Amino acid sequence: MTDTVLLESPSPVSRRYHVKSFGCQMNVYDSERMGDLLEADGMVVSDSSDDADVVVLNTCHIRERAAEKLYSDIGRLRRPRADGSRPTIVAAGCVAQAEGAEIARRAPDVDVIVGPLAYHRLPQLLRDARTARAIDTEMPDAPKFAALPPRRHQGAAAFLTVQEGCDKFCTFCVVPYTRGQETSRPLADLLAEAEALVAAGAVEITLIGQNVNAYHGGTSLAGLIARLADIDGLKRIRYTTSHPRDMSDDLIAAHTEIPKLMPYLHLPVQSGSSRILKAMNRAHTRGSYLETLDRVRAVRPDIALSGDFIVGFPGETEADFADTLSIVAEARYAAAFSFKYSVRPGTPAGTMADQVPEAVKDERLARLQAAIAAGSHAFNQDTVGRRTEILLERQGRKPGQLIGKTPWLQSAVVSVPGARIGDLIAVEITAAGPNSVDATPLQQERSAA
Ligand code: SAH
Ligand code: SF4
Ligand code: F3S
Secondary structure, three states, X not given: OOOOOOOOOOOOOOOEEEEEEOOOHHHHHHHHHHHHHHHHOOOEEOOOHHHOOEEEEEEOOOOHHHHHHHHHHHHHHOOOOOOOOOXXXXXXXXXXXXXXHHHHHHOOOOOEXXXXXXXXXXXXXXXXXXXXXXXXXXXXXXXXXXXOOOOOOOOOEEEEEOEEOOOOOOOOOOHHHHOOOOEEOOHHHHHHHHHHHHHOOOOEEEEEOOOHHHOOOOOOHHHHHHHHHOOOOOOEEEEEOOOHHHOOHHHHHXXXXXXXXXXXXXXXXXXXXXXXXXXXXXXXXHHHHHHHHHHHHHHOOOOEEEEEEEEOOOOOOHHHHHHHHHHHHHHOOOEEXXXXXXXXXXXXXXXXXXXXXXXHHHHHHHHXXXXXXXXXXXXXXXXXXXXXXXXXXXXXXXXXXXXXXXOOOOEEEEEOOXXXXXXXXXXXXXXXXXXXXXXXXXXXXXXXX
């Protein structure tokens, strides 16, 4: 087999694209920006890969299972449709970056392979792919952001990438290899992008980066948040993901000084055992992490904290795992995400001795998740009776129900006649479950009285 020849012929109707996003919020942002690029190039979006001329798979490499999804999707997309055609297949994202050559070998039907730092060249790569497979996994010095068209985002909540890449090299993690070294976008560009988002209707912006609190694009993350808070019409600011080592005093202070900054902090710890944290190269200990939480809670006692955990890191003993369970109780998380350690090619932990058996990982994960769920339930119960605002995000399961987000990022279920997705409404939290809270609108109460 030689390289793929495309089956479709040029047509006067606009070509349709579909982007499927895996992995983290940065991929959601990147997927949206690839859409902006393709639309600027004359294409139109399609809701389904079934009738798209170009399908972009924006992949995640963080765990083995995430990466495997790429190959199953390619297998499905390459099968000819009723009319004999198949879409142009683009493998983008972190698997493309880490395993471009492997994809080319294993999946000859992939037409374009493009990494997360090169996708601004996607329209040209699609043109190149008409003759032969196009690959671009370079990590160019010039940031891609400057080459992207204006954002076309619609909707009340938006992501804004402010920092990309990571220099921390935790021994389990592929991100430094897939996203390259830490770079921050210039302040002026971010203010312009945020203003455009707000002009188009965004009321909440979540600043994202692999180490978002390491932002240093002319000011600190706290400085950036302060500038964004000056934008009229922007009501809520969030940021994720932070590294414990970069929780600076000014960022912590921002949580009391800037009302638009929501009381929520995602601060992954990975393990409660200092011994394991050292083997992970996390550059913090159990004690220093808990001290950081104390500093945050001292200025913002109601803050909702969340974390990430890995169970079954090489060498993790039952005693280490007990430290993880106890840090969950001590930290009083509102939410937490937990994963079984997954061996990643090219990372130091992948070849460490004492890999933990899968059955042990399964059993520890179940115990950890039970502890996390109990903590979330307790956090939610503590918020019952609070009067606050929620941003309506989607329809609920029952007719008339809407789901919104509280400042603490809880899902709140509410019935508000006449309210629309994107509205920010005043509510009282009335009941709590492990995964959501119930709320009643305050206006309705008043008008009924
Ligand atoms: N930059 C963030 C997180 C990036 S990845 C941080 O430093 O915390 C998101 C989460 O995936 C991590 O917090 C970690 O819990 C998990 N993760 C990363 N590599 C993993 C691996 N090899 N196996 C299992 N989980 C992993
Ligand atoms: Fe991965 Fe560690 Fe960097 Fe987070 S800080 S992206 S876990 S290497
Ligand atoms: Fe996955 Fe890449 Fe994000 S590996 S978690 S998509 S940075």
